[in-house]
Amino acid sequence: NAGVTQTPKFRVLKTGQSMTLLCAQDMNHEYMYWYRQDPGMGLRLIHYSVGEGTTAKGEVPDGYNVSRLKKQNFLLGLESAAPSQTSVYFCASSYPGPPPWGETQYFGPGTRLLVL
C-alpha cells in the first residue's frame, strides 16, 4: 500500500496563477482532508470530505476549492494564487469510527507551494 500520496511535491506559482493539488489514498478511507501548515502554527483545516461527491468547509476555506469525484482522490484547487497561500499543504484520510468517536488520520508527505 502506498498510503496517502500527494502530487506535486513542490511548486512555484506567480500571483494570479491557478493550480490543482492532487491527493490519492489506497486505503479505501471514507474521509479525506486538506490542511495547510505555516511556520509556528499547527495544521489548519481547509476543506474536508466525508465521502465521494461531498465536500465541506474547514477552518480556512477562502481562496480554495475542492472536489471529490472519486473516493480515492481529493483535489485542492487555487483559482488565483496569492502570496498568503505560500505554505505546506498536507492531505490526510481516515476511516470513520463509531460515532461520536473519531479515528486517526493518515497523512501524505506534503506539497510545498511558493507563491511569488
Next chain:
Amino acid sequence: SQQGEEDPQALSIQEGENATMNCSYKTSINNLQWYRQNSGRGLVHLILIRSNEREKHSGRLRVTLDTSKKSSSLLITASRAADTASYFCATQRGNNNDMRFGAGTRLTVKP
C-alpha cells in the same frame, strides 16, 4: 483558531532522559490525539485518548488526559536521537470531522 496549545514550544534533552510535553485546549472534546512530524515529512499518528479515559500507554509513550483541566501530557521515556521531531496534539470535538491542531513542541534529543 487553534484548539490545542503545546508547551513548551521547544525542548532539548540528552538521550536516555524522559521528555514531557503538555497540551491545553479550550472546549470539550471527544478525543485527543498526539502526532509526530519529522522534518520535511507528514504527520504520523502516535496515540489517541478518548474523553472518558485518563491514561494510555504505547511502548515508550504515556499519555494522560485531565478533562477537568482541559489538558493532556505526552511522556516519552528513555528518549533516543530518533525521537527528534515535532510533536502535535490534536483535539476532535462534537460530531464534526475536523481536528484542531496545536502549534507543536519541537523536541531535540542529543546523542
